[in-house]
Amino acid sequence: MKDLIEYIAKSLVEHPEEVQVRQNGNGSRVRIELNVSKDDMGRVIGKGGKVANSIRILLRVAAEREGKQATLDVMEP
Numbered sequence: 001m002k003d004l005i006e007y008i009a010k011s012l013v014e015h016p017e018e019v020q021v022r023q024n025g026n027g028s029r030v031r032i033e034l035n036v037s038k039d040d041m042g043r044v045i046g047k048g049g050k051v052a053n054s055i056r057i058l059l060r061v062a063a064e065r066e067g068k069q070a071t072l073d074v075m076e077p
Contacts, residue, residue, distance in 0.1 A: 001062050001070055005032050008055055013040035030063060030070040038077045045074060 002023040010016035013036050020035040036044050045052045056072045063070035 001030060001059060001066070001068075002032060004062055005034060005055065005059060005072065008058070009034055009036060009044060012043050012051070013037070014043070015040055028068050030068055032059060032070060032072045033075050034072060035075045035077060041074070041077070 002021050006019060006021040009019045009021065013019060015037045018035075018037040018040070022033040022035075024031045024033065034044065043051070044055075046054075052072070052074055059070050059072050
């Protein structure tokens with residue numbers, strides 16, 4: 001799941017070298033933290049949060065395939 005989020009984020013941003021993804025949690029619950037450069041926050045969040053919500057949906061589907069629940073937090077730089 002971490003690799004999926006990292007791939008998506010790096011595809012969206014202008015500074016892919018600054019993308020950092022951390023996966024926390026154990027068992028059936030996973031929390032993914034996404035850090036991008038301040039300049040790229042708008043690209044990852046999108047207008048009205050549409051891009052971030054789309055990424056969350058993809059993450060949720062990937063997590064369900066593994067029998068887990070996952071959340072995505074886009075962290076401020």
